[in-house]
Amino acid sequence: MPRYDFKSIESRWQKYWEDNETFKAGDPSSATEKLYVLDMFPYPSGSGLHVGHPEGYTATDIVCRHARMNGRNVLHPMGWDSFGLPAEEHAVKTGTHPRETTEKNIGTFRRQLKMLGFSYDWSRELATTDEDYYRWTQWIFLQLFDTWYDAEHTWTGPDGEQRVGRGRPIAELPIPDDVAAAGDEAVRRYQDKRRLAYISEAPVNWCPGLGTVLANEEIVDGKSEVDGHPVERVALKQWMLRITAYADRLGSELDALNWPESIKLLQRNWIGRSTGAEVDFYIGTESFADWTSARGQQGWPEEASDDVLRVYTTRPDTLYGATYMVIAPEHPFVERLTTAEQSDAVQSYCRAASLKSDLDRTELAKEKTGVFTGSYAINPVNGQQVPIWVADYVLISYGTGAIMAVPAHDLRDFEFAVTFDLPIVQVVKPPESWEPSKDEKAAAAEVNGEQMTPFSGRGTSVNSGDLTGLPTDELKQKITAQLDDSGLGRSAVNYKLRDWLFSRQRYWGEPFPIWHELDADGNPTGLMRADEPAELPVLHPHMDDFQPTGTPEPMLSKADDSWLYKTAEDGTRLKRETNSMPQWAGSCWYFLRFCDNKNGEAFIDPALEKYWMPVDLYIGGAEHAVLHLLYSRFWHKVLFDRGHVSCPEPFHQLVNQGMILGDTDYSLTADDYEANAELIAERGLDPLRIRTDDGERVALRNPSDDSTKYCPLKDDQIEKRGRSVFLKGTELQLSGRTDKMSKSRRNVVNPDDVVKDYGADSLRLYEMFMGPLEQVKPWSMKGVEGVHRFLGRVWRMVIDDRAEELALHESVSDADPTADQLRVLHKTIKAVGDDIGKLSLNTAISRMMEFTNFMSHEDVRPKAVLQPFLLLLSPFAPHIAEELWAAIGNTDTLAYEPWPQYDESLLVEDTIELPVQINGKMRAKIQVASGLDREATQAAAEADPAVQKHLAGGNVVKVISVPGRMVNFVVK
RNA sequence: GCCGGAGUGGUGGAAUUGGUAGACACGCCGGAUUCAAAAUCCGGUGGGCGUAACAGCCCGUGCGGGUUCAAGUCCCGCCUCCGGUACCA
Structure with missing residues (x-):
């Protein structure tokens, strides 16, 4: 296997890691410091992974692999935010049960993530649609239902902070005398009005044309997204969560978090105090x-x-x-x-x-x-x-x-x-x-x-x-x-912040663990009863078809009577709540369940919660900057007030990855296209009409057998004249843009294709090499080829690619490293380590490229230099690193090898080049011994002939000499 | 409108926080290898003036000012693009 055969290497190591449970998180232990690194878990859509997903996932994976090598006990889990509209829409169209669709999609996502070699502890995998998971989502809802907010209560939490205001059990709510005197029913109604989860009349988006209630995101310009039917607002009894009670704490407790200031500001503005x-x-x-x-x-x-x-x-x-x-x-x-x-x-x-x-x-x-x-x-x-x-x-x-x-x-x-x-x-x-x-x-x-x-x-x-x-x-x-x-x-x-409208009229969401009391005529009395925790989960009713109800009534109201009704022990007839919870519910606490995902007794073991929480690093898209993060923080604070978790904030450090845009796409206006359709057809280009905010445009693409594949014009098909771009050999002016990847633009890059052509390590490396993590960046297939070539150079630096069998390159030896080699290695160790700490992963890769460019030119490549380098490379490109690590003579995985340490004394160069400026303009460069003091540096500069030439005839008024940096002569 | 972020070669992006602008890549140009191609390797590559060739000089980080010995980096005033938000009294 002389060539860099990423296919076999990657599948072999993925199997090795899986068979050996290499990345299973360790048990809590006082000896090792924990690190909890979390990705925002994805909604498993039918279209599978997008190249935007692995961006954050690769970054966290690098952090985790690096941390393990530094002796940290790392928790790095993955799961699925799997309730949601698309699976239900699919059910309406095809009759397929949403669970079936969801499980199929999860299977695709799981396969795709495993193919990228992320070091998740898969034994902790969970889905919000698991019965064992949403059982506890319902349980937390009951906590909210059982809580009122005492704004006056002063108390000190387990974090040692004193606070004013606390969510307390509803049983502790003081009842005014006149209410108490009015009897039990009056007391219950009084309590119900003060719970954190309460019922209120609120408008829903009722679309008579479709016979269903729509979510806000299904409405565009007051019309349904599908078919454009008008939407009416109809008042309906709905569940609300009293997030406004926590508005002040949600605002003030942001201060201590290690989040981007812009995101904190976004949340503060949203709260709008x-x-x-x-x-x-x-x-x-x-x-x-x-x-x-x-x-x-x-x-x-x-x-x-x-x-x-x-x-x-x-x-x-x-x-x-x-x-x-x-x-x-x-x-x-x-x-x-x-x-x-x-x-x-x-x-x-x-x-x-x-x-x-x-x-x-x-x-x-x-x-x-x-x-x-x-x-x-x-x-x-x-x-x-x-x-x-x-x-x-x-x-x-x-x-x-x-x-x-x-x-x-x-x-x-x-x-x-x-x-x-x-x-x-x-x-x-x-x-x-x-x-x-x-x-x-x-x-x-x-x-x-x-x-x-x-x-x-x-x-x-x-x-x-x-x-x-x-x-x-x-x-x-x-x-x-x-x-x-x-x-x-x-x-x-x-506050601008409103209470959170917490019900939807959908099938594919968590059912509420709530019953409504009925009077003798079967009408609701307005009084409610909660399910006992032991009765959870409330499972979905069986349904034969998923057609909308045709009224603003929720889907679950179509359930049969055995699900909808029961008689309580005291003889009261009860009807189930038929609203369901919104998709946000499941994602509000999944990070807690990851700490203890198999617990059948409690939503989390308190000792495990105390050990693993809070999440040390949380990476995800900025689209969740407000809602998901605010809702999670709110639930967490309620659980904190009620003594179920020990920390007031769930996410210590937050980083938002920037969106990945499509490769440059060339298009022209619809009018220009009409006038030149023949010319374009002659050249065999595929026109694609795209609707944008400012009218219709026609993108020009290269033909392809696979209609979903994105084949934009290549550099040699266009011609630049001044600032304008033309279709090569024509007077047809084009505009080149990088757009959001979307199905309608057909500019989506599928990770499967990238992995097939270049391998997972190349994809991972490119995702990081593109630019700073937080930044918006355009995708470029050429860039993937670039990092792929780098991995090829790394391979050939170690392996003899002309040999029939796997053999080390003849330059690889047991010899002692030279001083130069050691210096380059140690500089690289320092730079890569520092860069990982700063999440500056693009520059870390540059440094490894510099190392490889240097080392590939060395005729003697000591293993003592190559081995530490492979360890540095391993968090970024783990498959090839493991393979070369083994090839060079190691028998165990490198996942827990100690991270290389650099020696400060080896970093210093004997001589350094210093710029010499005259009046602030760089005029000469001098070679001086490093560590030279101010005077000696100045003397060295003055001695330089080029400098003397510039100083001649002038009057030196001032000299600024910064040792190790530069010298500047101010001359008049 | 308001809030936030960003403008650096043909392209993605670097720049120890005020100290050699353009690291590392992509692309392009030239060369080696090859029957040929792919792959690989070597060299060049901000713009301009200049030289036989070196040298040397000028300009250059969105635009206009300023501070400083020194500005991509700090200050003032604009422009453009992207994201969020939308009568919140």
């Missing part, structure tokens, strides 16, 4: 003076009563400028506040708003719409009457669903006031230096014959009664304190 004040505007019929004095005595009520409209504002300092109010169309007071004359207008406005999706509402952002209710409220600071409007630019889901409008200092209010001719009162004077922002300028309008520009920044108050003349920040505090004293308002915090 803002501080301001809640203020009550009086809408009652009694006298305003009586109401304010009553408030002064009784103080601020927790729950707003019916005689006030409560608003949230971040700018309480502008209260004097509030000239009208707006409530959301869904606000509970709409009906009450609407006068008879306005009734028709308000009703039709609200109905129209309810049909609009969120997207439609924002689409119309330019044009403000709304309608007057006919009612007025009283501004608490100046007693003035202000009209109350209904408008959809106010969202029911944020704050109190009502605002005080300050048109002079809020762009949206300003636009609205201009549209409906409402009064605008300036209460903040801008600072002298103020220049209107782009937005402010754009909003500027003519009001009463005068040009007005809104000002939304900070300044000094005017027209604000006693509080005139104060800077914005000071006034905010002062007015909030005054409102608080008089019981008219108080400081408040709000």
